[in-house]
Amino acid sequence: MSGSVAEPLLRARELRKSYGSVQALRGASFDIAAGEVVALIGDNGAGKSTLVKCLSGVERPDSGEILIDGRPVVLDSPTAARQLGIETAYQDLAVAPDLDPAANLFLGRELRRPGLLGALGMLDKATMRTQAAEHFARLGVTLQSLDVPIGSLSGGQRQSVAVARSVVWASRVVFLDEPTAALGVVQRERVLDVIRAVRDDGVAVVLISHNMPEVLAVADRIEVLRMGARVARFAAAEVTLEQLVGAMTGALTQEDDR
Amino acid sequence: MNDERRPLRQRLLGASTFWIGLVLVVLCVLFSLLRPDAFPTLFTLQTLLIEASVLLVLAVGMTFVIITAGIDLSVGSVLVFAGVIGAKVMEGLSPGSNASGAGVGIVLLGLLAALVAGSAWGLVNGLLIAKAKLPPLIVTLGSFGAALGAAQLTTDGVDVRTVPKILRDGLGFGQTAQIPHMVALAALVTLLGGWLLHTTRFGRRTFAVGSNAEAARRAGIPVSGHLIRVYTGVGLLAGLAGFMSLAYFGTTTIGGHSTDNLNAIAAVVLGGTSLFGGIGTVFGTVIGVFIPAVLTKGFVIVGVQQFWQPVAISGVLVAAVWFDQVRRRSRER
Ligand SMILES: Nc1ncnc2c1ncn2[C@@H]1O[C@H](COP(=O)(O)OP(=O)(O)OP(=O)(O)O)[C@@H](O)[C@H]1O
Ligand SMILES: [Mg+2]
Numbered sequence: 001m002s003g004s005v006a007e008p009l010l011r012a013r014e015l016r017k018s019y020g021s022v023q024a025l026r027g028a029s030f031d032i033a034a035g036e037v038v039a040l041i042g043d044n045g046a047g048k049s050t051l052v053k054c055l056s057g058v059e060r061p062d063s064g065e066i067l068i069d070g071r072p073v074v075l076d077s078p079t080a081a082r083q084l085g086i087e088t089a090y091q092d093l094a095v096a097p098d099l100d101p102a103a104n105l106f107l108g109r110e111l112r113r114p115g116l117l118g119a120l121g122m123l124d125k126a127t128m129r130t131q132a133a134e135h136f137a138r139l140g141v142t143l144q145s146l147d148v149p150i151g152s153l154s155g156g157q158r159q160s161v162a163v164a165r166s167v168v169w170a171s172r173v174v175f176l177d178e179p180t181a182a183l184g185v186v187q188r189e190r191v192l193d194v195i196r197a198v199r200d201d202g203v204a205v206v207l208i209s210h211n212m213p214e215v216l217a218v219a220d221r222i223e224v225l226r227m228g229a230r231v232a233r234f235a236a237a238e239v240t241l242e243q244l245v246g247a248m249t250g251a252l253t254q255e256d257d258r
Numbered sequence: 259m260n261d262e263r264r265p266l267r268q269r270l271l272g273a274s275t276f277w278i279g280l281v282l283v284v285l286c287v288l289f290s291l292l293r294p295d296a297f298p299t300l301f302t303l304q305t306l307l308i309e310a311s312v313l314l315v316l317a318v319g320m321t322f323v324i325i326t327a328g329i330d331l332s333v334g335s336v337l338v339f340a341g342v343i344g345a346k347v348m349e350g351l352s353p354g355s356n357a358s359g360a361g362v363g364i365v366l367l368g369l370l371a372a373l374v375a376g377s378a379w380g381l382v383n384g385l386l387i388a389k390a391k392l393p394p395l396i397v398t399l400g401s402f403g404a405a406l407g408a409a410q411l412t413t414d415g416v417d418v419r420t421v422p423k424i425l426r427d428g429l430g431f432g433q434t435a436q437i438p439h440m441v442a443l444a445a446l447v448t449l450l451g452g453w454l455l456h457t458t459r460f461g462r463r464t465f466a467v468g469s470n471a472e473a474a475r476r477a478g479i480p481v482s483g484h485l486i487r488v489y490t491g492v493g494l495l496a497g498l499a500g501f502m503s504l505a506y507f508g509t510t511t512i513g514g515h516s517t518d519n520l521n522a523i524a525a526v527v528l529g530g531t532s533l534f535g536g537i538g539t540v541f542g543t544v545i546g547v548f549i550p551a552v553l554t555k556g557f558v559i560v561g562v563q564q565f566w567q568p569v570a571i572s573g574v575l576v577a578a579v580w581f582d583q584v585r586r587r588s589r590e591r
Contacts, residue, residue, distance in 0.1 A: 058476055094476045096469035098536030099462075107466055110459045113449040121458035142432030 009034045009204050010086075011174050012142035015054055017047075018230075024050040025061065026228035032173065032204045037195060039207045039236070041216040042225035042246050048090050048208050051225065052175045056088040057081035060253045068172075085172030091208075093162045097151025099145055102132035104150050105168065115206050139164045140190035143228050155182040160191075167194055173204045181215060192218045196244075212241055224248055275530045275542040282545050282552065287559035289556035296559045304438055310551040311444035312337075312506070314544065315499040316522040318451035319492030321543045324526050325455070326468040327535025328387065328394040333496045334518030335378045335405035341500035341510045342409040344372030345418035352420075360422040368422075372501040373494055379405055380493015402519065409512055418510045440502060441511060447495065452540035464488060468535025501526035524571065525550065528578045549574060588590055 010033040017025040022045045042048050053059040055066065057198045059074035066073055081088075095104045106128045116248055131147060141160040143153065150158055163179045175247045176195070180188045186238035193207050196220050209215050215222060216236055224232040224247040232247035246252030290298040293332040316333045321331045346370035354575040357364065377403055386397040432439040455461035467481050475481045503511060527533060528549055529542025552570045557567050 094473040098469040
């Protein structure tokens with residue numbers, strides 16, 4: 001069924017995560033290979049965002065194993081994940097609304113001036129701005145002004161900036177948690193184009209979406225999460241909408257992987 | 259061309275520093291017109307600046323704290339505590355516990371002691387806020403009482419009165435080319451603070467933490483460490499302010515700083531820094547410090563009963579916060 005040939009780039013095994021009495025993940029597993037687009041789908045509250053947070057170092061799973069290139073890793077902070085080349089566009093965006101788009105793009109990776117001034121901590125705002133403008137242009141993010149706080153942009157523009165930030169810095173895996181939820185038709189197509197371009201560069205893309213046509217259009221594989229566990233895996237070319245809906249609602253159970 | 263200019267004008271008009279700066283200018287013009295003989299004079303300017311310099315140093319630190327969406331109620335008490343420690347160290351190092359004749363070496367040790375004492379309180383505040391995750395309001399309310407109590411315990415409640423003469427003459431009353439040294443020091447602190455906040459990575463991250471702490475954390479910014487450094491920094495500045503106050507008043511003025519915290523917060527907020535964090539400028543804070551200072555001086559010179567001064571300041575303050583709210587609401591969709 002699933003066409004994974006080599007050792008997956010990123011593999012999660014039996015992740016469990018509880019918030020108080022709520023079990024968000026009940027032994028969830030996940031695999032993705034380099035240069036692959038995997039759609040992660042599931043009903044509201046299935047645990048998709050929680051899984052993403054565990055795999056980007058924002059939350060620590062209570063138990064389970066995360067492997068990169070087959071080696072176990074501990075993602076105990078967002079920085080740890082970033083150092084492994086993992087970037088994420090979160091569902092709640094996680095941007096600083098009072099900072100401008102360039103500052104948000106470079107958040108946590110601010111460029112400093114060369115020489116003594118840089119050693120003193122001075123920012124190279126001009127270079128960051130120029131590079132940000134280039135990245136936004138390349139990724140099709142259209143903003144009227146680069147000088148306004150991101151909180152004053154439209155919801156879709158903010159989302160585009162958050163997606164751009166994750167894509168620009170990702171070298172191995174990028175998680176996009178509902179990246180098109182607030183986007184118009186044109187912007188949505190652009191994001192799908194960006195996903196394909198990133199995939200062609202050899203980066204693994206995890207797309208979370210409730211939009212099935214979109215998922216079928218761009219994904220190579222589809223993994224289905226239900227009540228905190230993976231219940232099915234499909235190759236996108238072979239699956240039907242009925243099968244996906246069946247897997248999400250529990251009408252169809254395919255998988256028992258330990 | 260027009261496209262380039264309009265946003266700039268809008269930005270200027272949208273910036274609360276513009277309006278509050280206008281208020282300051284209008285006040286100065288008004289008092290100058292009312293008393294052209296007494297208000298616009300070098301002497302008035304000098305005393306006004308000197309009297310504002312201690313508050314300015316506190317307010318620069320407070321700007322950073324409020325931009326992180328925090329608050330520090332303890333600055334006045336920390337100022338007193340640091341002043342007491344500085345004074346006690348200088349006395350202890352002097353023969354007969356009388357520091358009046360102490361030399362430069364002892365004064366510098368006293369300064370160091372005051373800075374360390376201030377930073378230590380700031381560090382404690384920062385640790386409790388960033389590590390124990392207690393609300394800044396509660397933590398600094400606690401150290402507001404504790405630092406003052408510690409100062410009183412250290413001195414048995416009696417002000418230290420022997421302050422080195424060279425400190426009083428050099429810093430307290432000294433001037434070079436008509437510029438009082440107190441003012442020069444406060445200006446230096448302000449410039450450094452402005453540089454740090456607006457041009458460095460530390461400043462950028464201060465805004466980021468205040469704007470969305472969780473986003474900052476996910477972007478790999480060490481949020482706890484940053485908060486600890488900000489609170490330690492404001493403690494350090496309170497220590498410096500304590501030493502400046504010692505030089506100016508020649509005594510520890512233990513009972514005289516109970517409203518410094520509120521004055522500093524009011525100045526910062528007047529200057530357009532948002533209590534919700536993420537927005538603010540050091541330049542605005544400078545204006546925010548001088549509006550009450552000019553009002554106070556002006557009322558005295560013009561002969562308005564001085565009880566009007568807090569009423570007037572409160573009015574401006576509430577207007578400034580209201581303006582901030584309107585601005586935020588219009589922006590947040
Ligand atoms: N921080 C949290 N505190 C408490 N419960 C949480 C928290 N985060 C998630 N949960 C719970 O975990 C479960 C899974 O949530 P999650 O956000 O992962 O779902 P999701 O699949 O992303 O849903 P959606 O499609 O609506 O985004 C939900 O029941 C949710 O209430
Ligand atoms: Mg979600």
